[in-house]
Amino acid sequence: MKTYDLIVIGGGAGGLTVASGAASLGATVALIEKNSELGGDCLHYGCVPSKAFIAAAKEVHQAQRAAEQFGFELNGKPDFSTAMKRVKDAIAHIQVHDSKERFTKLGVSIYHGEGTFKDKHHVVINNREIIKGKKIVIATGSRPNVPPIEGLKEVKFLTNESIFDLKNKPDRLLVIGGGPIGLEMAQSFARFGSEVTVAEAGPTIFGREDEDMIPIIKKELEKEISILYNAMTKKVEANAKGEKVVTIKQNNELKTYTFDEIIVSAGRKNNIEKLGLENIGVDVDKGAIVVNDYLQTSISNIYAIGDINGNFPFTHAAGMEGKVVVRNAVFGIKGKVNYDHTPWVTYTDPEVYHLGLTEQDAKDKYGEEFRTYKVAMNDVDRFIADRNNVGLLKVITKKNGHILGAHAVGKNASDWMQEIVMAKTNGLKIGSISNVIHPYPTHAAIVQQTADLYWREKLFNGSIPTITKKYIKWFR
Numbered sequence: 001m002k003t004y005d006l007i008v009i010g011g012g013a014g015g016l017t018v019a020s021g022a023a024s025l026g027a028t029v030a031l032i033e034k035n036s037e038l039g040g041d042c043l044h045y046g047c048v049p050s051k052a053f054i055a056a057a058k059e060v061h062q063a064q065r066a067a068e069q070f071g072f073e074l075n076g077k078p079d080f081s082t083a084m085k086r087v088k089d090a091i092a093h094i095q096v097h098d099s100k101e102r103f104t105k106l107g108v109s110i111y112h113g114e115g116t117f118k119d120k121h122h123v124v125i126n127n128r129e130i131i132k133g134k135k136i137v138i139a140t141g142s143r144p145n146v147p148p149i150e151g152l153k154e155v156k157f158l159t160n161e162s163i164f165d166l167k168n169k170p171d172r173l174l175v176i177g178g179g180p181i182g183l184e185m186a187q188s189f190a191r192f193g194s195e196v197t198v199a200e201a202g203p204t205i206f207g208r209e210d211e212d213m214i215p216i217i218k219k220e221l222e223k224e225i226s227i228l229y230n231a232m233t234k235k236v237e238a239n240a241k242g243e244k245v246v247t248i249k250q251n252n253e254l255k256t257y258t259f260d261e262i263i264v265s266a267g268r269k270n271n272i273e274k275l276g277l278e279n280i281g282v283d284v285d286k287g288a289i290v291v292n293d294y295l296q297t298s299i300s301n302i303y304a305i306g307d308i309n310g311n312f313p314f315t316h317a318a319g320m321e322g323k324v325v326v327r328n329a330v331f332g333i334k335g336k337v338n339y340d341h342t343p344w345v346t347y348t349d350p351e352v353y354h355l356g357l358t359e360q361d362a363k364d365k366y367g368e369e370f371r372t373y374k375v376a377m378n379d380v381d382r383f384i385a386d387r388n389n390v391g392l393l394k395v396i397t398k399k400n401g402h403i404l405g406a407h408a409v410g411k412n413a414s415d416w417m418q419e420i421v422m423a424k425t426n427g428l429k430i431g432s433i434s435n436v437i438h439p440y441p442t443h444a445a446i447v448q449q450t451a452d453l454y455w456r457e458k459l460f461n462g463s464i465p466t467i468t469k470k471y472i473k474w475f476r
């Protein structure tokens, strides 16, 4: 039987970080992946294809916007298959980085098949081969949750695992679930000419965002797609033409709609069932593997990272957790995981950026002892010049300027907000950004303008003006 320092189950964002990090440091590593290629959800069905499709849809939208604004006509319709080809090209390009060859060269032994625990040190692959590991990392990710809707399974529907194999753009598209997957896809399909309806069970979209961000992004998205709130899809049937006839209950009223395709994006289910956790007694809560601050499960030589632990289901978090596990499992360091400075972005247009506490979180935690500083895109020269002036940046700080959270809706916010993450991670106060020189005119100047507000408040509302007035009088 082969024995390794570390066995990693799942070759996605988290698992690959651990496997490459540990092997580079000299540990013997086995990586078990059930799919034929490495890369996981993010590369094959998640971040990469969705962002490639969003980019294609954005280009189409910009062309349409230009035609409207500059008074010319566009001929023909955008070719949907070109967008899908670009999606496949992006995956193929990035696959090289996540290739079996690259990981084998790094010294990782790759096993193809499903990994199941036999006991706390032994994993069986496809019910055949058994390997032994001193430490084992579970990084098996998640899959789409399909709600129990009458008739849904009998008609064909799409999830993030099948959207990118579509050959033609659907004319009428229903998206069940208005979370990040649903909304990013809904807007992009609309930009290719689909008539899109989102049926969201809850009373709002972007419910976890800061209260000032929600109305802005809602208004922008509702220009392109229809959103039904408090809407439960009750029944789906196929009619003689092969169309999908859908009954949706909204505010106690049942209505029937007809669509060509349905995307289900109603949350995720963790890939937990086939791991044989019952053989070893790893604690699970609400479908997620329970971990401590060191990312250890209830069995200390077994770690769980990425979507499977339910903490922070994003690729960059899986990567960060992977690094913590490499330190802890390979070097025996007791490094704690910390999500305080971990942002997330929803890549709608405009983008929605989230870092740390929202204003409501700050109220709950600090009462009145915090400050907010806000600048609208409409007050920033570069956004005005670009005619992309919809949006807002809000920074929430302690009274002394220590950054608690930062939130934005705006074109390409994912790029220009990063400066605040840098400041927050390094314990810098908001005022320090005011001294950083930003070339004129950049989008990132909005961050500096927001930081300037901190000094303006200090200078004009505090005791400083009285003191400086006296000083200037005396100095003259």
Ligand SMILES: Cc1cc2nc3c(=O)[nH]c(=O)nc-3n(C[C@H](O)[C@H](O)[C@H](O)COP(=O)(O)OP(=O)(O)OC[C@H]3O[C@@H](n4cnc5c(N)ncnc54)[C@H](O)[C@@H]3O)c2cc1C
Residues within 6 Å of the ligand: 009, 010, 011, 012, 013, 014, 015, 032, 033, 034, 035, 038, 039, 040, 041, 042, 043, 045, 046, 047, 048, 050, 113, 114, 115, 116, 139, 140, 141, 142, 160, 181, 271, 274, 275, 305, 306, 307, 308, 313, 314, 315, 316, 317, 318, 347
């Ligand atoms: C449409 C979509 C868009 C997204 N966009 C973004 C984004 O823009 N930014 C972002 O940060 N996050 C995004 N995410 C989330 C991101 O994809 C996940 O958070 C990330 O992939 C989680 O990494 P992971 O390592 O936990 O799981 P994965 O990357 O899914 O890897 C798990 C791997 O384990 C394998 N596996 C499962 N069970 C077994 C088993 N028993 N034995 C062997 N192998 C097994 C699977 O085949 C898979 O390869 C998106 C997700 C979706 C669905």
Ligand SMILES: NC(=O)c1ccc[n+]([C@@H]2O[C@H](COP(=O)([O-])OP(=O)(O)OC[C@H]3O[C@@H](n4cnc5c(N)ncnc54)[C@H](O)[C@@H]3O)[C@@H](O)[C@H]2O)c1
Residues within 6 Å of the ligand: 147, 176, 177, 178, 179, 180, 181, 182, 184, 199, 200, 201, 202, 231, 232, 233, 265, 266, 267, 268, 312, 313, 314, 344, 345, 346, 347
């Ligand atoms: N930009 C990004 O970083 C990005 C993009 C896409 C996905 N992701 C990751 O993937 C995860 C999953 O995304 P998601 O959008 O599937 O899930 P989600 O849980 O974030 O949102 C699902 C939405 O569907 C709704 N819903 C649930 N059941 C429903 C039903 N029966 N009918 C109608 N609505 C229903 C929920 O109220 C919720 O608003 C996210 O948490 C995120 O971590 C990240």
